[in-house]
Amino acid sequence: MSHPAIEVSGLAKRYVIEHEARHDNLRDTLHHAARKLWRRARWGTGFDTEEFWALRDVSFTVQPGEVVGVIGRNGAGKSTLLKVLSRITEPTAGRVTLRGRIASLLEVGTGFHPDLTGRENIFLNGAILGMRSTEIRRKFDEIVAFAEVERFIDTPVKRYSSGMYVRLAFAVAAHLEPEILIVDEVLAVGDAQFQKKCLGKMREVSTQHGRTVLFVSHQMSAIAQLCSRAILLSAGRVAHIGPTQDVLQTMMASPPLTHRPSDALDRPRITDIAVSQTALESGNLQISVSFESPHVLTRPHVGIVLTTQFGALVGGTNTNADPCRNSHPASSGLLRLHLAHPPLLPGQYRINVWFGDGDGSTEHREGAIEFYFPGLRTRPPEFRTETVGPLDMAFDWEQLPLIR
Amino acid sequence: MRLANPDSSPVPEIVLEAGRGSTHYWRDLWRYRELAGFLAWRDIKVRYKQAALGVAWAILQPAIQTVLLTFVFGKLARMPDGGLPYALIVLSGLLPWQLFTAAFSGAGNSLVGNSHLISKVYFPRLLVPISCLAVALVDFGVMLALALPVIFIFGGAPGWQLLLLPLFVLLALVIAFGAGLWITALTVKFRDFRFITPFILQIGMFVTPVGFRTDFLPNWRDLIALNPLAGVVDGVRWCLLGGRTELYLPGLGISVVIAAILLASGIGYFRRTERQFADVI
Numbered sequence: 001m002s003h004p005a006i007e008v009s010g011l012a013k014r015y016v017i018e019h020e021a022r023h024d025n026l027r028d029t030l031h032h033a034a035r036k037l038w039r040r041a042r043w044g045t046g047f048d049t050e051e052f053w054a055l056r057d058v059s060f061t062v063q064p065g066e067v068v069g070v071i072g073r074n075g076a077g078k079s080t081l082l083k084v085l086s087r088i089t090e091p092t093a094g095r096v097t098l099r100g101r102i103a104s105l106l107e108v109g110t111g112f113h114p115d116l117t118g119r120e121n122i123f124l125n126g127a128i129l130g131m132r133s134t135e136i137r138r139k140f141d142e143i144v145a146f147a148e149v150e151r152f153i154d155t156p157v158k159r160y161s162s163g164m165y166v167r168l169a170f171a172v173a174a175h176l177e178p179e180i181l182i183v184d185e186v187l188a189v190g191d192a193q194f195q196k197k198c199l200g201k202m203r204e205v206s207t208q209h210g211r212t213v214l215f216v217s218h219q220m221s222a223i224a225q226l227c228s229r230a231i232l233l234s235a236g237r238v239a240h241i242g243p244t245q246d247v248l249q250t251m252m253a254s255p256p257l258t259h260r261p262s263d264a265l266d267r268p269r270i271t272d273i274a275v276s277q278t279a280l281e282s283g284n285l286q287i288s289v290s291f292e293s294p295h296v297l298t299r300p301h302v303g304i305v306l307t308t309q310f311g312a313l314v315g316g317t318n319t320n321a322d323p324c325r326n327s328h329p330a331s332s333g334l335l336r337l338h339l340a341h342p343p344l345l346p347g348q349y350r351i352n353v354w355f356g357d358g359d360g361s362t363e364h365r366e367g368a369i370e371f372y373f374p375g376l377r378t379r380p381p382e383f384r385t386e387t388v389g390p391l392d393m394a395f396d397w398e399q400l401p402l403i404r
Numbered sequence: 405m406r407l408a409n410p411d412s413s414p415v416p417e418i419v420l421e422a423g424r425g426s427t428h429y430w431r432d433l434w435r436y437r438e439l440a441g442f443l444a445w446r447d448i449k450v451r452y453k454q455a456a457l458g459v460a461w462a463i464l465q466p467a468i469q470t471v472l473l474t475f476v477f478g479k480l481a482r483m484p485d486g487g488l489p490y491a492l493i494v495l496s497g498l499l500p501w502q503l504f505t506a507a508f509s510g511a512g513n514s515l516v517g518n519s520h521l522i523s524k525v526y527f528p529r530l531l532v533p534i535s536c537l538a539v540a541l542v543d544f545g546v547m548l549a550l551a552l553p554v555i556f557i558f559g560g561a562p563g564w565q566l567l568l569l570p571l572f573v574l575l576a577l578v579i580a581f582g583a584g585l586w587i588t589a590l591t592v593k594f595r596d597f598r599f600i601t602p603f604i605l606q607i608g609m610f611v612t613p614v615g616f617r618t619d620f621l622p623n624w625r626d627l628i629a630l631n632p633l634a635g636v637v638d639g640v641r642w643c644l645l646g647g648r649t650e651l652y653l654p655g656l657g658i659s660v661v662i663a664a665i666l667l668a669s670g671i672g673y674f675r676r677t678e679r680q681f682a683d684v685i
Binding site: 015027029085086095097098104111113115120129132 | 453
């Protein structure tokens with residue numbers, strides 16, 4: 001077996017973004033098409049569509065039996081890559097050669113139906129993932145045992161706790177026997193013990209059965225444990241590829257982001273996003289979003305989601321959920337979010353920002369800005385956001401004698 | 405550990421390239437055939453799971469419709485019955501019409517109804533509308549089994565013509581599938597087409613000879629025959645009532661030709677748009 005299991009060369013995927021609202025009905029489309037034709041006839045271009053390359057010139061190979069991690073920020077193209085490899089969407093250019101049966105797990109419990117029982121869902125989900133019914137029957141007991149749901153196997157899954165649901169769903173997928181397994185961020189669900197079990201199962205699948213695994217995760221620790229090699233994607237391109245430790249280091253060292261305002265002057269737009277340095281130094285968070293608009297906005301609306309530098313979600317708010325003090329119609333201005341002493345560990349954080357008028361949002365920026373939060377107290381260096389999560393809570397230990 | 409599957413020993417090689425999605429399509433369709441069965445089984449099971457009346461719905465709905473149409477066409481409009489109990493004319497027309505309705509609306513809504521699968525797993529998308537045909541066929545089987553004794557009791561006396569019934573059923577499914585493929589593929593992009601299905605069915609109910617027989621309307625016959633379902637309904641009526649209505653062969657010919665055109669163009673359009681489904685759905 002000298003042939004690689006996965007061979008990707010020059011892979012690209014383009015999406016066409018329409019700047020106006022999506023045309024989900026025929027009338028809008030006809031109207032839009034007529035206008036586009038008119039513009040094209042006058043100016044020779046249809047300038048209200050923009051190309052977006054989710055992947056560009058991506059090449060790599062994976063040998064049989066290798067476990068390779070795919071990392072990168074939100075929007076770097078990880079999910080698109082997995083979608084192309086699992087044949088859900090077609091590449092725009094380039095070539096992929098896959099040698100072996102593939103199974104992909106982009107979501108836990110795809111096709112589970114809440115009204116069907118656990119038993120029925122095992123068969124349905126198995127068939128959806130590409131298993132034969134004889135194969136499912138053969139592994140049925142193993143799946144049920146792995147999921148630890150024996151007692152509830154004939155209960156509709158809508159009555160399951162979310163933990164049971166996830167366990168059952170992962171169990172079906174874990175018992176697939178493809179030569180190539182493609183897994184997206186599925187470990188983000190389930191409790192710690194089950195996550196450990198899943199990681200163990202994935203390691204077993206690759207080392208003992210010699211299967212090839214391509215694994216996407218935001219949990220750097222999982223990547224570090226499981227993968228020998230990793231691919232770092234950045235803006236749709238391969239930024240780094242090599243031994244996992246090297247790639248993780250490259251990722252951490254990548255330069256912080258700053259905000260670039262959009263140059264579309266005919267729409268409401270964000271002109272600046274700033275995180276106050278003085279506030280940070282005293283352990284507070286103060287985020288200012290400045291905006292400008294060609295017309296008066298009745299109720300300027302901003303949404304902010306805080307993430308770690310690797311894109312793991314931390315928390316979020318918007319001006320609907322937490323109404324803005326002194327909100328009034330304006331064509332320019334600044335909305336400021338105050339967050340006193342957020343219970344966060346020291347580390348690099350980013351924010352995703354939404355902006356619009358009223359309930360709608362017209363602009364959305366992933367990872368708009370990156371900053372260093374010093375934390376509220378000193379913690380041991382191994383307590384990093386990617387190892388223990390971003391929250392620093394008032395942990396309180398006590399030792400007690402046993403009561404006999 | 406044994407090998408995954410005996411038939412996977414020669415390592416299959418899959419090449420993905422722009423515009424090359426079709427190389428193994430029909431082979432994949434065959435390989436995934438069990439999934440169509442599972443999807444149909446799911447739909448049938450889920451439908452009856454929390455319905456208090458369960459299978460009774462399959463009887464109640466056509467029974468009420470039969471009474472209603474018999475009253476409207478037989479009593480109010482006094483359409484000619486040619487000596488047959490009018491209820492039988494209606495019942496034998498409703499059976500194929502219900503089959504078409506279920507298959508067509510099922511297939512037409514199938515992709516959007518299963519969008520969570522389309523965007524997360526690969527399988528030949530054609531399986532989704534196919535599974536809807538299976539659901540419609542099962543419903544038809546139940547209704548037919550219940551209707552046959554009624555037809556005997558009212559003196560319908562089906563004969564050897566019954567043996568030809570599967571051919572007409574097939575024709576109904578082909579028409580429903582062809583039209584359903586168009587609708588479902590268009591619905592992926594334009595949600596409007598969802599509203600077109602009930603509209604087509606409402607009009608179809610009247611331009612299809614569900615509640616009247618065509619052999620007593622010689623002036624209108626050729627016009628009615630332009631509707632491909634007219635041939636199907638006439639044919640099923642001919643089978644179920646033992647040849648006591650006339651089978652209009654030119655009309656049937658038109659049905660077959662239109663059905664073939666619908667099927668070929670439907671599959672063609674579906675296959676052409678299929679590769680974008682996951683991106684736009």
